[in-house]
Amino acid sequence: MLAIEIHKQLPEFNLQIEFTVSNNITVLFGPSGCGKTTILRCIAGLTKPDKGRMTLGQNVLYDSNSNVFMAPRNREVGYVFQEYALFPHMDVTKNILYSIKNINEQEKQDFQRLVQLLKISSLVHRLPTKLSGGEQQRVALGRALMAKPKILLLDEPFSALDNNIRIELQDELLSMQQIWQIPFILVTHDKLEAEKLGQQIIYMDQGHQIA
Known part of the structure; x- marks a missing residue:
């Protein structure tokens, strides 16, 4: 709380x-x-x-x-900014894993689960400039949640x-x-x-x- x-x-x-x-x-x-x-x-x-x-x-x-x-x-604390604040030179995978310093097997599994939940599994090798606004928002949400915030x-x-x-993202x-x-x-x-x-x-x- x-x-x-x-x-x-x-x-x-x-x-x-x-x-x-x-x-x-x-x-x-x-x-x-x-x-x-x-x-x-x-x-x-x-x-x-x-x-x-x-x-x-x-x-x-x-x-x-x-x-x-x-x-x-x-x-x-996880923070999703209004302008998403994704790193333009990093692909989706690197953006989401940015806060993870040493990636172990559990975190690999967490990553796979997260991208599936966010419906971005097919986008993991794309740069932010190749994503739509909704896709960028999903990546920003994934990056914030991957850090396991309270x-x-x-x-x-x-x-x-x-x-x-x-409406779709509100439901998600x-x-x-x-x-x-x-x-x-x-x-x-x-x-x-x-x-x-x-x-x-x-x-x-x-x-x-x-x-």
Whole structure:
């Protein structure tokens, strides 16, 4: 479970948020620029809050009172960025296995299972430039899950996709969460997407939870 209570002064407003996340899909919903992505960045350790506390399971990610700020690489947080952030010079296999330093037999099996679940087995030797937007999104999701995170963060992962592919990937994301049984936090400003995916929806505006 993730527990978060943080404050962060931003140029436009003061971000002040408090919530907990269990093993489900939690959606951060609100207009662009309301602080949703900043929350993900704080959880991942890419942005430091001004004060507050965050815990993931038994691990303290951040505690301003105790001066604790866990390095991003130690947080066991998966992050799927809005622009996918795949390495253009690496094929699908190398992108997905990027975080794995010494690949053992179990990880080879995990990789094969993952690419089958994501329906990208036939794409493993392709470069990202040879993939469609939906295929790139599947690879980005695979790379994040291959690292066996304790939580997965998704920043508007389907916003650049056409409607049919978006619906298909939304359905697949619901299935993946059931298989992995870890918290997923997804950012969107699409109300239909929020209602379809969110077992918990946090409505935001100007850095605050409004419902």
